[in-house]
Structure formats: C-alpha cells, structure tokens
Amino acid sequence: RKEVEQDPGPFNVPEGATVAFNCTYSNSASQSFFWYRQDCRKEPKLLMSVYSSGNEDGRFTAQLNRASQYISLLIRDSKLSDSATYLCVVNSGNTPLVFGKGTRLSVIA
Amino acid sequence: ETGVTQSPTHLIKTRGQQVTLRCSSQSGHNTVSWYQQALGQGPQFIFQYYREEENGRGNFPPRFSGLQFPNYSSELNVNALELDDSALYLCASSLVGLSTTNEKLFFGSGTQLSVL
Numbered sequence: 158r159k160e161v162e163q164d165p166g167p168f169n170v171p172e173g174a175t176v177a178f179n180c181t182y183s184n185s186a187s188q189s190f191f192w193y194r195q196d197c198r199k200e201p202k203l204l205m206s207v208y209s210s211g212n213e214d215g216r217f218t219a220q221l222n223r224a225s226q227y228i229s230l231l232i233r234d235s236k237l238s239d240s241a242t243y244l245c246v247v248n249s250g251n252t253p254l255v256f257g258k259g260t261r262l263s264v265i266a
Numbered sequence: 267e268t269g270v271t272q273s274p275t276h277l278i279k280t281r282g283q284q285v286t287l288r289c290s291s292q293s294g295h296n297t298v299s300w301y302q303q304a305l306g307q308g309p310q311f312i313f314q315y316y317r318e319e320e321n322g323r324g325n326f327p328p329r330f331s332g333l334q335f336p337n338y339s340s341e342l343n344v345n346a347l348e349l350d351d352s353a354l355y356l357c358a359s360s361l362v363g364l365s366t367t368n369e370k371l372f373f374g375s376g377t378q379l380s381v382l
Contacts, residue, residue, distance in 0.1 A: 161308075191370070200356055200373035201309065244308055253299060253322055254371060256308035 160184060163245050163257035171265055174235050178260045180245030181227045190221055191246040192230050195259065201244055204230075235264045269293060270359050272374035279347050280382050287342045287377045289357030297321070298340040299371065300332060301356040309356055315340055352381045 163180045170176045182190075190207035205212065207219040207228050218231040228245055242259040249255075269292035279285050291298050297316045301309035311324035315334035329345040338359070344351060355378075358371035 165306075198354075198378075200375050201371075202373070203370055206370070253311040253314060253324065255311070256301075258306070258308045 159257075160255045161245055161247050161257040163243075163260045165258055165260060167261040167263050169263045169265055170235055172235060172237060174264075175231065175233045176235055176262065177229055177231045178243055178245075178262075179227055179229050180257055180260075181225075182245075182247045182255075183226070184247070184249050185226060187226075187247045187249045189248040190219075190228050191248075191254075192217075192219060192228075193244040193246055193256075195242045195244055197241075201256075204243070232262075235262075237264050237266060240264045270357060270372055270374035272355075272357050272377050274377060275375065276378045276380075278380045278382060281347055281349060283347050283381075284343065284345045285347060285379065287344075287355050287357075287379075288339070289341070289359075289374055290339045291357075291359030292372050295359035295361050295372070296338055297360045298334055298338065299358045299360070300340070300342045301358065302326075302351075303354045303356060303376075304350075305353075312342065347381045349381050352379060354378050 161182050192204040193201040194204045195201040207221045211220045216233045220229045240263050242261050244259045245257040247255050271290045273288045299314040300312040303309040312326050313323040314321045318334045331343045334340045354376045356376045357374045
C-alpha cells in the first residue's frame with residue numbers, strides 16, 4: 158500500500174460548485190499534514206496545514222480523521238483560478254515529507 | 267515568491283552524461299531538500315541537507331549526490347544519466363531539519379531535466 162494515496166481525477170466541475178478531495182495515509186504514526194497546490198509546470202505551493210480540529214481558510218476547509226487515516230480538502234464556490242493539482246502531504250516526524258500523486262481539478266466556466 | 271532560486275530552469279543531456287543542478291535557499295533557512303517529480307507523479311524525496319551534512323536520503327542510487335555550502339545553498343549532482351532521470355527537480359528550503367513534525371517546505375521553480 159502506498160504511503161499516501163489520492164484519486165488522480167480529473168475532477169471537472171462548473172464554476173461555483175463545491176468539490177471535495179480525500180487522501181489516505183498508511184503510517185499511523187504520521188503527525189502533520191498539509192495540502193499543497195501545484196499549477197501546471199510550476200512548483201508546489203503550500204495551501205494549508207491540516208489540524209486535528211479541522212481548519213478553514215476562506216473557501217477552503219481541511220479535515221483530518223486520524224482513526225480512519227484520511228485527510229480531506231473541501232473547496233466551496235469554485236473559481237476558474239482553482240484549477241490545479243492538489244497534493245496531499247504527510248509528515249511522520251523523523252522522516253521527510255511524503256507527497257501523494259495529486260488530484261487534478263479543472264473548474265469550467 | 268518563496269525566495270528559493272534554482273538554476274538552470276531547463277537542461278537537455280544525453281545518457282551517460284553528468285549534471286549539476288543548483289539551489290539557493292530562502293534567507294534564514296538552514297535546510298535544503300531535493301525532490302524528483304516525474305510526469306504525472308508527486309514529488310519523490312531524494313535527500314536533505316542540514317548545516318552542510320546529509321540529513322536523510324530517499325530511495326535513490328548513489329549516483330545521485332549532493333552538497334550544501336556554508337551559505338546554505340546546495341547542489342544536486344547526477345552521474346551516468348539514464349532516460350528515466352528525465353523529470354522536474356525541485357529544491358525546497360525550510361528552517362529546521364527532519365527532527366520537527368511541522369516542517370513546511372518552500373519550493374523553487376525547479377529544473378526540468380530531459381535525458382535523450
């Protein structure tokens with residue numbers, strides 16, 4: 158089983174839609190979690206950290222379920238500019254960050 | 267902008283050649299990590315340098331080697347290039363090494379390497 162698994166998509170959604178991505182991780186000792194955004198042919202950029210209590214940043218909400226070992230990202234009121242690949246990232250403390258393959262989102266006018 | 271700069275931006279090499287990629291970390295950051303990202307894949311950890319010493323290595327052969335300099339800039343060297351080495355090579359800087367659980371990475375824009 159891969160350390161971090163994501164549905165590669167693509168998710169094609171209309172503007173204004175709500176879309177959710179899930180990510181599962183295999184290492185139960187994982188301690189910190191992030192979502193990164195990567196535009197085509199560009200570097201990944203930190204979107205948000207994921208906290209146990211869940212956290213929100215504008216239209217973006219991240220949730221962590223330790224019991225089921227999954228992380229989610231919810232995007233409300235999708236914009237064309239949200240089109241990108243979203244990378245789920247996990248840190249197990251004394252190991253480097255482990256990236257999923259990413260989920261591709263296309264927001265259509 | 268993250269303040270992490272990489273050079274060159276693009277490179278074309280042939281099999282068997284050697285390549286050196288360079289990275290300048292963000293001001294104040296003492297740790298540099300290198301990642302390889304093949305098309306359609308997530309970034310894969312190559313190694314990390316903390317205060318000029320290798321501080322962790324991923325599943326890459328010894329022909330991938332690196333250096334970190336006193337100013338925390340870094341080089342990635344790849345010998346005996348293979349076709350499968352074609353990828354985007356990303357450098358990321360951070361303030362702490364592997365001992366933290368809340369490490370956030372700031373990436374450079376990468377070097378696109380094509381091996382023919």
